[in-house]
Amino acid sequence: MRLINRKPGPSWRISLAMLPFALLLVAYLAGSAARLAENPQDKLLPSVVQMADAVERMAFKEDPRSGRYLLWDDTAASLKRLAMGLAIAAALGLSLGILAGSLPLFGAALSPLLTVVSMIPPLAILPVLFIVFGLDELSKVMLIVLGITPVIARDLEQRAREIPAELLIKAQTLGANTWTLILRVVLPQLLPRLLIALQLALGSAWLFLIAAEAIASTDGLGYRIFLVRRYLAMDVILPYVAWITLLAWLMDLGLKRLTRAAFPWYEGGRA
Amino acid sequence: MSFIQVRNVWQQYGDQTVLENLRLDIDQGEFCALVGASGCGKSTFLRMLLGQERPHRGQILLDDKPLVAEPDPSRGIVFQRYSVLPHLSVLDNVALGLELPRAPLLGRLFGRAKAEARTQAAQLLRRVGLDHALDKYPSQLSGGMQQRLAIAQALIMKPRMLLLDEPFGALDPGIRKDMHALLLELWQETGLTVLMVTHDLSEGFTLGTRLLVFDKVRNDPQAPGAYGARITYDLPLNLDRRATREAVAALPAHVTGALKTA
Known part of the structure; x- marks a missing residue:
């Protein structure tokens, strides 16, 4: 049988999915063991035991200086910023996308602006944000908002344009005015698309969050990683990175499930 | 005066003339089937009736008043696709x-x-x-x-009129027949004015009380867009149904009310 026609069965699929992860893990463990055998003081590739110790210290023991559980405090601080950034960006992106995508007069004014604004590298204006909004929470949330709103808005604008003209005409023959047409036809059709846009923007949102925390912060997952970097504390950094990855993956999964549960018509409607 | 009056309507996009000098009167309760080759402007005509497009020249009157230039509840529409939310x-x-x-x-x-x-x-x-x-x-x-x-x-x-733009074009023949029966029943019950675009001649002949054929009369091979289509044939059809409809309409209201609920 040709390779292109061979498909994995259900059990094969799971084993194949696990395989690269297992290989990476084995490679790491082997590398770590080899380095530590040569020099027990090596910090670059800590062993599992060392990392478990670090997690124990960060997550389950009070920090001697502050009396807090650092991992959970960092997680709460970061998730709060991320959630606020995502929520504001979603609301703004949805509004701008609908305005630009379904009202031609607004689209004429907004589309070119959105295109240009989305080309500004958000990290390049981070100093501006710090100057304007101060070093507090606001500037970090604003970085996420400015970073992903244009992407979401442009995606939703495109989706709003793709709604068949027939549907908009039909709604008008059913007695809709512009506002109720948006409320009952455009908005509900764009909501599942908004969740998908958020899912795609999640990666950038985390990027901007970590960057903002690394530069100016006193807590947060990104802050901690960049803080312990000074001591080459790979035993803390690696578990933190794994934890961030897990959180991001769970959010992605949650958004996917939510899309399917809240909009059962969506997948079928695309066929 | 007629229910729908089409007064010397022209439609063109750029220098592409689609319809030229359309003159037409449609009475209330008629079932008009609009047929013609593809690209001959029958759908364009329907879009003008719907208010989705405005005539380049001329005007369309509904009950002696100019047609509202955007879709509204007075005109129902069924498209071939994307008709439902x-x-x-x-x-x-x-x-x-x-x-x-x-x-x-x-x-x-x-x-x-x-x-x-x-x-x-x-x-x-x-x-x-x-x-x-x-x-x-x-x-x-x-x-x-x-x-x-x-x-x-x-x-x-x-609605005051029902516009159908090749509503059954994508259906297979058996289903299409059922839909014809349903549509005729509904037309008889409601007394609605129906305009239906179809590329299926036999469908037009079965359903309509009037068949309007759109075609280009003049053609300049050097300038294919110079002339538009007109209505070349305007045939009364299914006279029995038309007569029944008129007889029912002539009856006093309390009798027809009883008929409709029966």
Whole structure:
């Protein structure tokens, strides 16, 4: 049988999915063991035991200086910023996308602006944000908002344009005015698309969050990683990175499930 | 005066003339089938009646008044595709037409008003044979059922005319026959004025009380866009049905009321 026609069965699929992860893990463990055998003081590739110790210290023991559980405090601080950034960006992106995508007069004014604004590298204006909004929470949330709103808005604008003209005409023959047409036809059709846009923007949102925390912060997952970097504390950094990855993956999964549960018509409607 | 009067209507896009000098009178209750080769402007004519497009020259009068230049509840429409809203259940697709005109702020009704709208919608859906599918989404329906839904959705508005743009073009022949029967029944019950674009001549002959053929009379091979289509044939059809309709219309109202409920 040709390779292109061979498909994995259900059990094969799971084993194949696990395989690269297992290989990476084995490679790491082997590398770590080899380095530590040569020099027990090596910090670059800590062993599992060392990392478990670090997690124990960060997550389950009070920090001697502050009396807090650092991992959970960092997680709460970061998730709060991320959630606020995502929520504001979603609301703004949805509004701008609908305005630009379904009202031609607004689209004429907004589309070119959105295109240009989305080309500004958000990290390049981070100093501006710090100057304007101060070093507090606001500037970090604003970085996420400015970073992903244009992407979401442009995606939703495109989706709003793709709604068949027939549907908009039909709604008008059913007695809709512009506002109720948006409320009952455009908005509900764009909501599942908004969740998908958020899912795609999640990666950038985390990027901007970590960057903002690394530069100016006193807590947060990104802050901690960049803080312990000074001591080459790979035993803390690696578990933190794994934890961030897990959180991001769970959010992605949650958004996917939510899309399917809240909009059962969506997948079928695309066929 | 006639119900719909088309007065010397021209339509052109750039230097492409699509329709030229259309003159037409349509009486209330007629079932006009619009046929012609593809690209001959029959759909363009329908879009002008719908208010989606404005005539380049000339005007269209409805009850002696110029036609409103944007789609509104006085004209129902069924397209070949994308006629129903994919995010609403079958029942809500029809109830929407009762909700939107009464709720200009929120676009939806609540409480008893909502229940009443849904009951009324369910009645109409039973009439078109969709009472078993009230809670389904359109994507779960077959093509024929989706078009039944689209017709019910248009009829709930009690429009002054029903416009059909190749509504059964994508259906297979058996289903199409069922739809013809349903459409004729509904036309007879409601006394609606129907204009239907079709590329299927036999469909036009079966359904219509009047057949309008669109064709280009003049053609300049050096400038294919110079001349537009006209109505080249205007044939009365199915005279028996037309006569029945006129006889019923002539009866006093209390008798016809009894007939319609029977």
